[in-house]
Amino acid sequence: MSSSILFVSNERGKVIFLTSRDVLVKSFCSLSNTCSFQDSCRSCDMVDAAKSHLMGTRSNLNIKNLDGELSAGIGEYKIGKNVLLKVMGLGSCIGVILSDVSTGLCGIAHVLLPGASNNGETKYAETAIEKMFEDMVKMGARKNRITAKFAGGAQVFKHMNLDILKIGDRNAISVEETLIKRNIPILAKDVGGEVGRNVIFNPADGSMIVKYTKGEVLWL
Structure with a gap:
């Protein structure tokens, strides 16, 4: 492998491990804010269970394999099933997640600007959400089962008070208004502030993992 x-x-927590040649190389842990090792992942029951699984030994913890990962760049969205979805380096941008747990289909968009595009550019919030929603339905997702989570929208120009520069706030408002208009339930959101974020969606349990550039990790 x-x-x-x-x-x-x-019952204590949950972790996503990225492995290479049966070695744990990176993790996203719900306990990292209280763990003295943070992302270095020294020995604990979670680490031991993952290592045992890689060696073909059964564990009494719940372990699921994901089928890879997809990352959406600025202005893109990606759709997958049983794959880790990511948007990285969010400042004023928003990471928007749509998922249908009944089919396992999920998507993530990297929204750059508020509003809609006249020519279908998915860097705009409304256009990205509409297109991702429609593509998920075409792939088999059920309209009335799709839910949303989103994060980002930091105030990058924190010393500027002009409304036109508060692009993060405007992005967050545009995303929320679009989801409400589409009758898509919003299960979680984490927006605003002055710190950048990485956003990851774990299809195994429907968690949105928000990792701040200063190190804090939220599982929503």
Whole structure:
């Protein structure tokens, strides 16, 4: 096994492990804010369970394999099933997640600007959400089962008070208004502030993982 993505969970917490050649190389852990090792992942029951799984040994923890990962660049959206979805380096941009747990289909968009595009550019919030929603339905997602989570929209120009420069706030408002107009339930959001974010969606349990550039991790 050259590389894999594992989701390990128990009643205490949950972790996503990225592995290469049966070695744990990176993790996103719900306990990282209280763990002295943070992302270095020294020995604990989660780490031990993941290592045992990679060696073909059964564990008493819940372990699921994901089928890879997809990352959406600025102005893009990606749709997958049983794959880790990511948008990285968000400042004023928004990472928007749509998912249908009944079919396992999920999508993530990297929204750059508020409003809609006249020529279908998916860097705009309304256009990106509409197109991603429609493509998911074409792929088998059920309209009335699709839900949303989103994060981002930081105030990059924090010393500027002009409304036109508050693009993060405008992005967040545009995303929320579009979701409400589409009758898509919003299950979680994390917007605003002055710190950048990375956003990851874990299809194994429907979690949106928000990692701030200063290190804090939220599982929503």
